[in-house]
Amino acid sequence: MTTYRAIRGMVDILPEDTPLWQSMEAAALEVLSSYGYEEIRLPIIESTDLFARSIGEVTDIVEKEMYTFADRNDVSVTLRPEGTAGCVRAVVQHNLAVTPQRLWYIGPMFRYERPQKGRQRQFHQLGVEAFGVSSPDQDAELIALCRQFWRRLGVDDALRLEINTIGSSEDRARYRDALVAYLSQHVDQLDEDSQRRLETNPLRILDSKNPSTQQVLDNAPGLQDYLDNNTRTEFEQLLSYLKALGIEYVVSPRLVRGLDYYNKTVFEWTTEYLGAQSTVCGGGRYDTLLETFGGKATPAAGFAVGLERLTLLMKALDIKVTPAADLYVITANEAAFRYSLTRLDGVRRRFPELDIVQHLGGGSFKSQFKRADKSGAAWALVYGESEVAAGQVTLKPLRAGAEQKTIADTELEVFLEEILNDAKST
RNA sequence: GUGGCUGUAGCUCACCAGGUAGAGCACCGGAUUGUGGCUCCGGAGGUAGCGGGUUCGAGACCCGUCAGCCACCCCA
Numbered sequence: 001m002t003t004y005r006a007i008r009g010m011v012d013i014l015p016e017d018t019p020l021w022q023s024m025e026a027a028a029l030e031v032l033s034s035y036g037y038e039e040i041r042l043p044i045i046e047s048t049d050l051f052a053r054s055i056g057e058v059t060d061i062v063e064k065e066m067y068t069f070a071d072r073n074d075v076s077v078t079l080r081p082e083g084t085a086g087c088v089r090a091v092v093q094h095n096l097a098v099t100p101q102r103l104w105y106i107g108p109m110f111r112y113e114r115p116q117k118g119r120q121r122q123f124h125q126l127g128v129e130a131f132g133v134s135s136p137d138q139d140a141e142l143i144a145l146c147r148q149f150w151r152r153l154g155v156d157d158a159l160r161l162e163i164n165t166i167g168s169s170e171d172r173a174r175y176r177d178a179l180v181a182y183l184s185q186h187v188d189q190l191d192e193d194s195q196r197r198l199e200t201n202p203l204r205i206l207d208s209k210n211p212s213t214q215q216v217l218d219n220a221p222g223l224q225d226y227l228d229n230n231t232r233t234e235f236e237q238l239l240s241y242l243k244a245l246g247i248e249y250v251v252s253p254r255l256v257r258g259l260d261y262y263n264k265t266v267f268e269w270t271t272e273y274l275g276a277q278s279t280v281c282g283g284g285r286y287d288t289l290l291e292t293f294g295g296k297a298t299p300a301a302g303f304a305v306g307l308e309r310l311t312l313l314m315k316a317l318d319i320k321v322t323p324a325a326d327l328y329v330i331t332a333n334e335a336a337f338r339y340s341l342t343r344l345d346g347v348r349r350r351f352p353e354l355d356i357v358q359h360l361g362g363g364s365f366k367s368q369f370k371r372a373d374k375s376g377a378a379w380a381l382v383y384g385e386s387e388v389a390a391g392q393v394t395l396k397p398l399r400a401g402a403e404q405k406t407i408a409d410t411e412l413e414v415f416l417e418e419i420l421n422d423a424k425s426t
Numbered sequence: 427g428u429g430g431c432u433g434u435a436g437c438u439c440a441c442c443a444g445g446u447a448g449a450g451c452a453c454c455g456g457a458u459u460g461u462g463g464c465u466c467c468g469g470a471g472g473u474a475g476c477g478g479g480u481u482c483g484a485g486a487c488c489c490g491u492c493a494g495c496c497a498c499c500c501c502a
Binding site for chain 1: 497
């Protein structure tokens, strides 16, 4: 018999983890709504061309990481490796950029890479994109929003903001020429990857970790010297906003991001808790991407959060979310079970917010109480023979020190009301 | 895609010069009649990732393959 496994890099998120995901998603929704961002839901498949053109033909993502295949009509399609391209496509297609537009989306992304911790072939991102504002107040808002999100989750102390400006595409073109001219004189000292990039994507050489390459870079021309005044003052302004917000940052002159569409501001939130996969969130400005897609020239900026990495970080920080039921229902026999069934149907309707777990499969009181305990429920609600006969119900506290008590079943609603009030006040 | 490490019960792991598997936790049941958490007793559960080879005999050795982990690369 064949036993099946999920295919490489595809990960099941099991019930023990879903509460953490749900709390993370709830926090995201709350924070995003509070800033006036609206959800957009996008397809997982787009035409291959869309990604190649926006992310960049010579990036690693496009060169070797895309899940690309021909559909039944022989059209080349690709499972989205990131969300910005599809979001921009939708914005252009539906002409959503007519007014300042704040959007977010959440969902799976696909990259054919070798899996390791914090890296999967299917993973999930929260993406946030803002269209129509070119000034750095937009960049500041995005970063402030991130920090608010970190705070809600309790991970803000574990994340560090790295930020840089990479200028306009004209700035970068001039700088690229200068960089290539310089590096070409030291080709033999560059590592193999960097030599290749000299032809394809020279800016990426900047964040090479190879020591010899780094040495050469020490005397290389700096991008800062090629920025126009406008870019510089905008960056300074952004930094002043961050100071006003009390957000600590590190300006990293060699932070260049891997996707071609970025310009001006780029940033990453990184952590030391995740080993080699330290980037939890990355983003920046992409003012020319809409034009590339045939839209009206529209400035834009955004970022994406790696949700698996965020959950990993939360676990590393020992942040736990364990929702337990409020009530666990125990019954003595068939008649009591039948009684509880109809009784609780009404209770559920009246208290939809209560989590009521009914014991199924019968068994002794002992085994039912064991189950009740393991369920983590706060209270055991018991319909035994005598209770049913007397029109009563027994309530046994499973967690705290209160006394077990037996009350008239008609008083159950009053009791539940109290439980809810207690829960709200704590 | 490159290099390294690993793969034994649900989980964490052990054993053995190569002679046909064990612990802890978890799970199920019991310790007098309707009550959990502690303790004690008992039970169930593994064709040792998969395939091939060496051997009288392999989970242990070799090869392949699949998967996981770590680093590189890159990114979320």
